[in-house]
Amino acid sequence: MTAEPDAVRPRLRPGVAVTPLREGLHLRGRESSVTLEGSRALPALWQVLAARLGPQAEAADAAVEATVEPRVAAALATVTARLREHGLLVDHPDGVRLPPWPGAVADDPGGAEAALAAARPVVAAADPDGPSARAMARALARGGTAAPAVVAEPGLPAGRVVATADGPAGTELAVAVQCGADGGFVTEPADPARARTDAAALAARLEPAPVADPPPVLLALLAAAGAQRLLCAVAGLPDPGEPADDPRLLDGRPTVLIADAAPPHAEHHPWAAGPGAVAAPPGSLAEALRRVNALGDPRLGVLDAPSAGDLPQLPVALVSCATPAGPLAAGAVRTDLARLAAACRSAELHLAAVGGGAVPVVGVDPDHALGLALRRAVLARAVRGDRPLPDDRAARGDRTVPESAWREHPQAGHWYGVLARRLGRAPEPTIRQLSGESVYLAQVEEGRAVEATPADAVAHAALAALTRLMARGAGLAAVHHTVLSGAAAPLAAAGRTPAAWTDLGWADRWLADIADREADLHAALVRITGLRTARWRPATPEARPFADALDGCGFTALTAEGGRP
Structure with missing residues (x-):
């Protein structure tokens, strides 16, 4: 008994290769x-199995199925x-051709192919007969659309094309592609107006070389990448610039494919300053560092990325930018924390x-920024010799803390011991408890710190x-110099449980201990500084x-109302 023409069964995706092993x-x-x-x-x-899953196979006959041994059927x-489980199969109707490209990646290859066929792409360029426009039109047609219309748009710069197509639910989607003599870029799929705006902003930032005769390999690379991004958006497929498979990219931020001509190379870059909603703060140190990487992206970032380079990492981890x-220069107990401190100060x-x-x-x-601002306010008062703001605790005054x-x-x-060995002598630290609060100001040589315990203050000052x-x-x-402070401890401790056998000599345990006191320290510092x-x-x-x-x-940027903290 054969299946009905519209019966659905699993098929092997087009392009799957099989290598027999021993x-x-x-x-x-x-x-x-x-x-x-x-x-x-x-x-x-x-x-x-290949005979059953292959593109030419028909639905299994029930009589044949009955002859398969139970052990073979189970296998x-x-x-x-x-x-x-590994995405190598797709459910598809019998009697219908499995489209090669959507079939290789789409959950619903037939629906994706229908969306591409209805896309009605249009390629706009200042010179519709130029190499960039022709290359984009060819790439779109090879992707499964009808032959694109190519139109003149005199306002576009030389070497730039904007490709549009009908997307889901009546939307119109577009990408802009810029191809120059030494490289180019492809914007993230968006509405046509934003694609044009993004391209103008990126061209101003990347400053591509004037268009001459673009290298054929570069031209083909950019046209294919632009067509792929647009057609994936039309067909409801994941964008090639999705951050899921690339830890350098960010959710909610546009990604830009940037290509170089010599040698031919292209990769997606995060555009931290690109359009998009305000992001939620990172929830872990790893996520914060991922965003630091985006801020310091070599092509589209706004900062020089903090790097350890050839700097020593013991006894203190050093980075610079x-x-x-x-x-x-920034220092901390670990390189990741030093990079975080450097990025914030660099900003x-x-x-x-x-x-x-x-x-x-x-x-x-917000908590990290507030912790930094409050500590700096106390340190600035100490430098100026200001007394704390008057209140009942201030009347108690400061007191010196013994060793x-x-x-x-x-x-x-x-x-303290590491510093003493480096100096070749014993430093003479000074530690004061401020206004009877659980706030301690320590100075050790050139280092100064404000923390919630004398030990934390001395450790950070020595660092x-x-x-x-x-x-x-x-x-x-x-x-300029900056260092780790207790303000970063809650983020460093988030989602990390120190091993039960560790004590305060371990950085993870120490940071978790500091994090537990940070909220109370903020309240005390507000009382002291106002x-x-x-x-x-x-x-x-x-x-x-x-x-x-x-x-x-x-990230959060704070100012003191009425003045600088």
Whole structure:
């Protein structure tokens, strides 16, 4: 008994390749692969299964199915399930051709093919007979659409084309492609107006070389990439620039394919300052560093990416980056935390360079930014010699804290000892408790810190002094220095549970301990300083790209109301 013409059964996706092994099979498709091992019968079993799943197979006859031994039927079902798990199968009606390209990736190849056939693409260019327009039209037609219309749009720059097509639910989608002598780019699929705006902004940023005769390989690469992005959007397929498979890219931020001619190369880049909604703050240190990478992207970022380079990572992890105000050095107990501290401080120095009002304090999230601002407010008061704001606690005054309050703490003792060995002498730290609060200001050589316990303050102050000492020893003529503070501890501890056998001598345990005190420290610091903060907003056009990038990465910029913290 044969199946009805519209019966649906699993088919092997087009393009899946199979390699028999001694005791198994290796199958690989466009987006995934799987190796099945453990039985010499698998290659033979595949011959039976391939006949059922191949493009020419008909639905199985019930009488034939009845003759299959139960063990063979079970094995066939097991292999079929594994193929489905890895996306190598697709359900498709019998008697209908499985389209090659959508069939290789789409959940519903027939629906995707119908969407492509109805797309009615249009390619616009200043010269509709130019190489860029012709290459884009060919690429779209090869992707399964009707022959594109090619129209003249005199306002477009030479080498740029805008391809539009009808998308789902009556929408119109577009990509812009720029091809120059040395490279080019492809915008993210969007509405036609945004595609044109994005292309203009990217051209101003990337400054492609004037168009001459574009290299044929570059022309074909960009046209194919532009057609792929547009047709994937039309057919409801994942965009090639989706961040799911590339940790460098960001959810909610546009991705731009950037190509170079020599050697021919193309990859997607995150555009942190591109259009999009304000992002939620990162929920973990790993996610924050992913956004730091986007802020420092070498092609579309707004900052120089903090890097360890050849700098020493022991006893303090050092990173550096360029800023408009000169080289910046940052130090921390780990390189990832040093990179985070450097990125936030670098953003502040960039905002100071573009002007437009009070320079903000930049943090990964509102709590981080507030913690930094409050600590700086106390340190600024200490430098000026200001007394705390009057209240009942201020009447108690400050008091000096003895060495016994911090000397036995593993972290404070360690960093103080490392600094002493580097200096060749014992530093003379000073520690004060401020206004009777659980707030302690420590100074160790050039390093100063404000934290919730004497030990935390001494450890961070010694880290700050070591950062300067090591940067000088490494030949880094840094104009600015920044270090890890307890403000970053909640983010560093988020989602991480220190091992039960660790103590405060381990960085993870110490950071989690600091994080538990951070909220109470904020409240005490507000009582001492009276600091009030507001969200920073750009006051000059030059500051807008930085503001967009920080918003797009979920970072927070705060200013003190009525003055600089």
